[in-house]
Amino acid sequence: MKITQSEVEHVASLARLSFSQGEIDGFTGQLNSILDYIAKLGELNTEGVSAVAHGFESANCFRGDVVLPSLPVEDTLGNAPEKEDGAFVVSKII
Amino acid sequence: MPDIVDFTIKQLNTLFLKGEISPVEVARAYIDRAERVEPKIGAYITQTTEIAMAQAKEAERRFVKGEDVTALTGIPLGIKDLICTKGVRTTCASRMLKDFVPPYDATVMERLNGAGAVMLGKFNMDEFAMGSSTENSAFHLTLNPWDLTRVPGGSSGGSAAGVAARLCAGSLGSDTGGSIRQPASHCGVVGLKPTYGRVSRYGLVAFASSLDQIGPITKDVTDAAIVLGAIAGLDPRDSTSALRDVPEYEVGLSGDIKGYRVGLPKEYLIGGLDPDVEAAVRRAVGNLEAMGCNVVEISLPHTEYAIATYYIIATAEAASNLSRYDGVKYGHRAKDYKNLIDMYKKTRSEGFGLEVKRRIMLGTYVLSAGYYDAYYKKASQVRNLIKQDFEKAFNACDVIVTPVAPSPSFKLGEKTGDPLQMYLSDVFTIATNLAGIPGISVPCGFSRNGLPIGIQLMAGPFEDEKLLRAAYNLEKSVGKIEKWPEI
Numbered sequence: 418m419k420i421t422q423s424e425v426e427h428v429a430s431l432a433r434l435s436f437s438q439g440e441i442d443g444f445t446g447q448l449n450s451i452l453d454y455i456a457k458l459g460e461l462n463t464e465g466v467s468a469v470a471h472g473f474e475s476a477n478c479f480r481g482d483v484v485l486p487s488l489p490v491e492d493t494l495g496n497a498p499e500k501e502d503g504a505f506v507v508s509k510i511i
Numbered sequence: 512m513p514d515i516v517d518f519t520i521k522q523l524n525t526l527f528l529k530g531e532i533s534p535v536e537v538a539r540a541y542i543d544r545a546e547r548v549e550p551k552i553g554a555y556i557t558q559t560t561e562i563a564m565a566q567a568k569e570a571e572r573r574f575v576k577g578e579d580v581t582a583l584t585g586i587p588l589g590i591k592d593l594i595c596t597k598g599v600r601t602t603c604a605s606r607m608l609k610d611f612v613p614p615y616d617a618t619v620m621e622r623l624n625g626a627g628a629v630m631l632g633k634f635n636m637d638e639f640a641m642g643s644s645t646e647n648s649a650f651h652l653t654l655n656p657w658d659l660t661r662v663p664g665g666s667s668g669g670s671a672a673g674v675a676a677r678l679c680a681g682s683l684g685s686d687t688g689g690s691i692r693q694p695a696s697h698c699g700v701v702g703l704k705p706t707y708g709r710v711s712r713y714g715l716v717a718f719a720s721s722l723d724q725i726g727p728i729t730k731d732v733t734d735a736a737i738v739l740g741a742i743a744g745l746d747p748r749d750s751t752s753a754l755r756d757v758p759e760y761e762v763g764l765s766g767d768i769k770g771y772r773v774g775l776p777k778e779y780l781i782g783g784l785d786p787d788v789e790a791a792v793r794r795a796v797g798n799l800e801a802m803g804c805n806v807v808e809i810s811l812p813h814t815e816y817a818i819a820t821y822y823i824i825a826t827a828e829a830a831s832n833l834s835r836y837d838g839v840k841y842g843h844r845a846k847d848y849k850n851l852i853d854m855y856k857k858t859r860s861e862g863f864g865l866e867v868k869r870r871i872m873l874g875t876y877v878l879s880a881g882y883y884d885a886y887y888k889k890a891s892q893v894r895n896l897i898k899q900d901f902e903k904a905f906n907a908c909d910v911i912v913t914p915v916a917p918s919p920s921f922k923l924g925e926k927t928g929d930p931l932q933m934y935l936s937d938v939f940t941i942a943t944n945l946a947g948i949p950g951i952s953v954p955c956g957f958s959r960n961g962l963p964i965g966i967q968l969m970a971g972p973f974e975d976e977k978l979l980r981a982a983y984n985l986e987k988s989v990g991k992i993e994k995w996p997e998i
Contacts, residue, residue: 468891472947480747492614496841
C-alpha cells in the first residue's frame with residue numbers, strides 16, 4: 418500500500434498539523450518505508466484471533482462513586498494561554 | 512571511604528540509620544558534583560536544588576529526632592520530565608510544554624514525597640518519550656557518561672545517564688517500548704519496567720496508554736527493588752492499576768534460584784546481533800546455569816512481528832493522546848491565527864518536534880477511515896498472538912533471558928536520519944510492553960571498546976518479585992560495576 422502526497426496532506430489535516438511542501442515530501446517517503454515494513458503483518462493469518470487492547474486481561478478498577486475535592490479553578494487555569502472570569506478563552510467559533 | 516555519590520540507595524540508608532552520614536551532606540555532594548559534571552552530560556532539564564535542600568533538611572531532622580523513616584528518606588533522586596511534579600515545570604522535553612507547571616503531583620511523586628525522598632531535578636528525554644537516543648529532546652542532547660560521543664539511549668536517557676554519571680542516587684523513568692531498559696543497558700545501570708498496572712500512571716504524561724509504565728533506574732538490583740516497593744500499588748485514580756498486594760521486593764531478593772527454568776528464545780539470538788552482546792548474554796546464561804538453573808530453549812514465534820505491531824498500536828494511541836495539545840487549556844499557543852482550526856494547526860505545528868509529528872501522522876493514518884481493519888485491528892490481533900507466545904513460553908520456564916539491544920550504545924547522529932533504523936533498535940524490548948509483562952536490564956559486561964552491555968530478564972505478569980530475584984542472583988554472579996566512568 419503506497420501513501421500518496423495528497424493522502425499525507427489529508428492525514429495532516431485530520432491531525433491538525435500543517436507542513437511545508439518539503440516536509441510533506443520527506444514524510445511521504447518516510448511513511449512509505451515504515452508502512453512497507455508494517456505490511457509484514459499481512460503475512461500472518463489472523464482469522465478467528467480476537468483483538469486485544471491490553472497485554473493481559475484485567476478489569477477496570479473503578480473507585481467508589483464518591484465526591485472528592487478537585488483542583489480549585491484558579492489552579493486549573495494556572496497554565497491557560499488566555500483566561501477570563503474563571504474560563505479558558507478561545508476565538509469565536511459561531 | 513568511597514565517594515558519597517558512589518553509594519547505592521541501600522548503602523546510604525544504612526549510613527543514615529547509623530548516623531555516619533547525613534541527608535544534607537549527601538544532597539550537597541550531588542549538587543556540588545552536578546555543578547562540575549552536568550555541563551558535560553546534559554542529563555537534566557530542570558535542577559531543583561532549593562527543593563532538594565529543603566527536603567534533605569527535613570529528612571535529616573527525622574533521622575535526628577528518631578521519627579518514622581523509610582528506605583528512601585533522604586535519598587536524592589531524579590525524575591524523568593514527563594512525570595508531573597506539582598509546582599515544578601514538567602516539559603516532556605517539548606516546546607509544547609516548555610512552561611507547563613503541573614498543579615498536582617503524579618501518584619508516584621506523592622509516594623516518593625511521602626517516603627521522604629529528595630528530588631534533585633527533572634531529567635532529559637526524547638520528546639514525549641518518542642525515541643531511543645534522547646536526541647529528540649527539544650532542548651539539548653544528553654551524552655553517554657561512558658563515551659561522550661555516544662547516545663545514552665532513550666527515551667529515558669537523562670534518567671539513565673544521570674545515574675551512571677552519579678548525578679543522583681537513582682531515578683524514575685518510563686517505558687513504552689524499552690525506554691527504561693535500553694538506556695539502562697547503554698549506561699551500565701539497572702532499569703526495571705514493572706508489570707503493566709503495577710505502578711500507577713496517574714500524572715505520567717501519556718504516550719501510549721496500554722503500554723506505558725513507570726519504573727526505577729538504579730545502580731543495582733537491590734535499589735530497583737526498594738524503589739519499586741515505594742511506588743507500586745493500587746491507585747484509585749488509575750483504573751488500570753492492579754488490585755494486588757505489593758510484596759516486600761527487597762526481602763524477596765535473597766531467595767535462591769536453584770531449579771529456576773531459564774528460557775532462551777531461539778528467535779532472539781539472531782543474525783545482526785553484535786558479537787560482544789551475544790558473548791555477554793551467553794556468559795550470563797552460563798552463570799545462571801552454574802547457579803543451578805535449568806536452561807531451556809523456548810520459542811516466541813511472533814517476535815519478528817513485534818516492531819510492526821508496536822508501531823501501529825503505539826502511534827495510534829499517541830495520535831489520540833496527543834490530540835489534547837490544542838493550545839486551549841495549557842501548553843503552547845500560537846500567536847497569530849485566523850480562526851480556531853488555524854490556531855490548532857499552528858499551535859501543534861510549532862509545538863511538536865519532527866519525530867512526534869511523524870508518529871502522530873502514522874497513528875492518524877492507521878486509524879483513519881478505511882484503514883482501521885488493515886492496521887489497528889490487525890495489530891491488536893497480532894498482539895494477542897504475541898501475548899499467547901509468552902503464555903506458552905512461561906509454561907515451560909520461569910524467566911526468559913535475552914539481549915536488551917542489538918548493539919552497545921551508538922554514536923550521536925548515527926541513526927537520526929533513518930527513523931526505521933532507530934525503531935529497529937527496540938527489537939528485544941518491545942514485546943514485553945505489548946504483553947504487559949515485566950522486564951529488567953542488568954549490566955552484564957562490557958564491549959571490547961569499553962561500553963556497557965545489559966542483559967534482559969522477563970517474567971510473567973505480576974511476577975516482578977521472581978524477576979528481581981533472578982536479576983539479583985545474576986548480578987551477584989556477574990559482579991556489579993565497581994568503577995564508574997571518570998567525567
